[in-house]
Amino acid sequence: MKIGLFGGAMQKRGETADSKGYDDFVNYVIAADRLGFESVFIVEHHFSGIGQVSASMCMLSYLAGRTTNIRLGTAVMVLPWHNPILLAEQAATVDMVSGGRFDFGIGKGYRDIEFKGFCIPKEEAQARYEETVALMKKAWTAEERFDYHSDNWNFEDILVEPAPIQRPHPPLWTAAGSPDSIIKVAHDGYNLLLDQFGGLELTEARMTNFQNACKDAGRAYDAMEVGLSRTIIVTDSEEETERVFAERAERQKNINQFGKLPGLPDKPVSYDDSSNARDDAYLIGQPKEVIAGLRRLESMGVGYILMTTIGDETLLERVATEILPEFEVAKNAAE
Amino acid sequence: MKIGLFGGAMQKRGETADSKGYDDFVNYVIAADRLGFESVFIVEHHFSGIGQVSASMCMLSYLAGRTTNIRLGTAVMVLPWHNPILLAEQAATVDMVSGGRFDFGIGKGYRDIEFKGFCIPKEEAQARYEETVALMKKAWTAEERFDYHSDNWNFEDILVEPAPIQRPHPPLWTAAGSPDSIIKVAHDGYNLLLDQFGGLELTEARMTNFQNACKDAGRAYDAMEVGLSRTIIVTDSEEETERVFAERAERQKNINQFGKLPGLPDKPVSYDDSSNARDDAYLIGQPKEVIAGLRRLESMGVGYILMTTIGDETLLERVATEILPEFEVAKNAAE
Numbered sequence: 001m002k003i004g005l006f007g008g009a010m011q012k013r014g015e016t017a018d019s020k021g022y023d024d025f026v027n028y029v030i031a032a033d034r035l036g037f038e039s040v041f042i043v044e045h046h047f048s049g050i051g052q053v054s055a056s057m058c059m060l061s062y063l064a065g066r067t068t069n070i071r072l073g074t075a076v077m078v079l080p081w082h083n084p085i086l087l088a089e090q091a092a093t094v095d096m097v098s099g100g101r102f103d104f105g106i107g108k109g110y111r112d113i114e115f116k117g118f119c120i121p122k123e124e125a126q127a128r129y130e131e132t133v134a135l136m137k138k139a140w141t142a143e144e145r146f147d148y149h150s151d152n153w154n155f156e157d158i159l160v161e162p163a164p165i166q167r168p169h170p171p172l173w174t175a176a177g178s179p180d181s182i183i184k185v186a187h188d189g190y191n192l193l194l195d196q197f198g199g200l201e202l203t204e205a206r207m208t209n210f211q212n213a214c215k216d217a218g219r220a221y222d223a224m225e226v227g228l229s230r231t232i233i234v235t236d237s238e239e240e241t242e243r244v245f246a247e248r249a250e251r252q253k254n255i256n257q258f259g260k261l262p263g264l265p266d267k268p269v270s271y272d273d274s275s276n277a278r279d280d281a282y283l284i285g286q287p288k289e290v291i292a293g294l295r296r297l298e299s300m301g302v303g304y305i306l307m308t309t310i311g312d313e314t315l316l317e318r319v320a321t322e323i324l325p326e327f328e329v330a331k332n333a334a335e
Numbered sequence: 336m337k338i339g340l341f342g343g344a345m346q347k348r349g350e351t352a353d354s355k356g357y358d359d360f361v362n363y364v365i366a367a368d369r370l371g372f373e374s375v376f377i378v379e380h381h382f383s384g385i386g387q388v389s390a391s392m393c394m395l396s397y398l399a400g401r402t403t404n405i406r407l408g409t410a411v412m413v414l415p416w417h418n419p420i421l422l423a424e425q426a427a428t429v430d431m432v433s434g435g436r437f438d439f440g441i442g443k444g445y446r447d448i449e450f451k452g453f454c455i456p457k458e459e460a461q462a463r464y465e466e467t468v469a470l471m472k473k474a475w476t477a478e479e480r481f482d483y484h485s486d487n488w489n490f491e492d493i494l495v496e497p498a499p500i501q502r503p504h505p506p507l508w509t510a511a512g513s514p515d516s517i518i519k520v521a522h523d524g525y526n527l528l529l530d531q532f533g534g535l536e537l538t539e540a541r542m543t544n545f546q547n548a549c550k551d552a553g554r555a556y557d558a559m560e561v562g563l564s565r566t567i568i569v570t571d572s573e574e575e576t577e578r579v580f581a582e583r584a585e586r587q588k589n590i591n592q593f594g595k596l597p598g599l600p601d602k603p604v605s606y607d608d609s610s611n612a613r614d615d616a617y618l619i620g621q622p623k624e625v626i627a628g629l630r631r632l633e634s635m636g637v638g639y640i641l642m643t644t645i646g647d648e649t650l651l652e653r654v655a656t657e658i659l660p661e662f663e664v665a666k667n668a669a670e
Contacts, residue, residue: 022431022497046424047480047493054496055421055428061393062432065400083418085453086390089381093390096357097397118420119489145382154454158382161389162357 004039007310041075073103186213196229223303339374342645376410408438521548558638
């Protein structure tokens with residue numbers, strides 16, 4: 001079991017005079033690099049008004065300069081907003097400056113405020129997404145100049161530089177939630193990002209679906225090709241666990257403020273106030289409980305968790321020292 | 336007199352399996368940071384086939400992570416290739432991660448291969464450039480959501496984040512060569528980039544022109560607002576000087592391979608093979624000669640040189656130890 005991070009800096013416009021939000025995030029990633037976390041995946045969002053990272057490729061390039069081993073990913077870059085050739089150049093550059101540590105998470109977008117902001121009709125998202133992926137792949141691999149013409153983009157006599165270090169291109173990751181879209185990811189040869197809101201039952205169904213689809217596609221299943229986002233919080237007592245669960249449930253009421261993530265049930269489990277059951281999408285508890293939760297995920301074929309609880313260095317240290325070693329030992333014993 | 340660097344990494348597609356070209360450049364910039372050079376300005380070019388930097392904002396973000404004091408600039412980003420809002424976000428991000436070290440050099444483009452590549456008519460360059468500058472300024476400073484509609488770009492209900500650290504925005508630099516365009520730079524309130532090819536006479540005319548235009552515009556002339564690109568090479572003997580001049584003259588025959596830089600005479604001095612005179616655009620010679628050349632430029636009001644001889648760390652050390660201290664002493668004595 002490997003653990004990476006998923007999230008992003010926040011720097012609300014006008015909120016502070018300096019760049020504290022980003023600084024905190026950068027220091028957090030540097031600590032994660034030192035502590036042996038596998039990766040950090042950062043979001044791309046625009047016009048949010050809450051200061052989410054917008055120029056994600058710049059942010060990753062900067063992190064490449066501040067870190068040594070941690071892989072650097074996007075989760076996800078929203079392709080319809082970007083000139084495919086400029087984006088291919090940026091991706092190759094992040095890959096190059098990071099020494100081949102780039103994981104390229106891509107998506108078609110879901111927030112209404114962004115479609116409106118860029119004046120791109122949501123109905124065009126899928127087609128623009130597919131067009132951009134195809135064109136970027138061509139840009140990364142074509143060794144001769146080429147032309148490209150479509151309704152959206154026109155290029156003539158181009159050769160795209162630099163080439164990425166990871167050949168033929170950095171791993172492509174994409175978020176999927178619905179059964180059909182998960183099957184498509186397997187067949188397209190991408191790696192899969194699963195959200196942090198799906199509970200255990202849903203996660204198991206998704207994992208099984210992806211593994212079967214890989215089989216159908218003649219693709220060997222590699223557990224490091226599925227990143228499952230999870231909220232991990234290590235507590236010291238049952239009382240603390242109780243309190244943290246209550247806080248999370250309160251917070252989660254706002255998760256759809258920018259639009260619903262695809263593939264989730266309309267009402268995630270934790271929304272059901274009539275139920276006293278704890279939302280099993282959360283890995284919240286004392287170390288033994290968190291480890292047990294991870295073992296349960298492991299039994300479904302999950303081998304790669306992306307921790308969404310960004311920003312708390314103490315938590316990071318605890319996960320590194322109290323959780324991760326359990327899995328290192330198991331791994332070493334198995335070898 | 337301050338000295339910065341002007342240039343950019345090169346990584347020709349397929350030339351080497353690794354990223355050596357970029358690595359060398361990065362190490363060079365790190366050395367320059369350590370040695371007290373003022374800045375590094377990097378180019379943006381596309382489709383060159385010789386591996387020039389394309390994703391310049393990513394490259395600068397990475398350098399921000401590897402350096403401490405050196406200012407990080409573009410010379411120049413070509414605005415017509417970019418979505419103005421994405422570029423404003425990138426510029427603000429570079430400014431933020433560098434702690435306010437970003438110098439934003441902007442231009443309208445001049446290479447035919449790039450206009451062709453992006454399928455943008457050269458006739459539209461000036462209008463697109465001006466539109467982009469105006470829109471970026473709005474993006475950096477608007478604290479309320481706004482709409483924007485034109486033939487080229489449409490945005491609705493947007494608020495652009497992050498805000499740059501340097502307020503209202505990072506210094507804008509632009510290259511100019513012709514008398515009219517230099518006057519426009521002064522009136523627009525931008526800083527001026529002068530090319531490395533103009534000889535002493537042309538440089539003096541340009542400096543006088545800019546200083547007069549600043550006066551006309553009611554703008555105080557600040558020598559740090561004009562960056563004059565120069566080839567600086569420190570030699571150990573007259574024979575070496577002779578040899579280096581010959582090599583440079585040979586190389587310079589290819590400078591216009593991608594299109595003529597604006598504002599230069601059709602045949603720069605060094606192109607005139609009938610003349611035995613050394614091209615006085617070059618600061619090539621033994622330390623005393625280079626210092627004398629710089630003093631002569633200083634007498635024209637030049638206070639900021641951008642050294643174009645990128646990549647030679649030995650040269651960098653020599654300039655830092657044998658040239659720069661001369662001007663530090665003078666400065667300290669004057670205070």
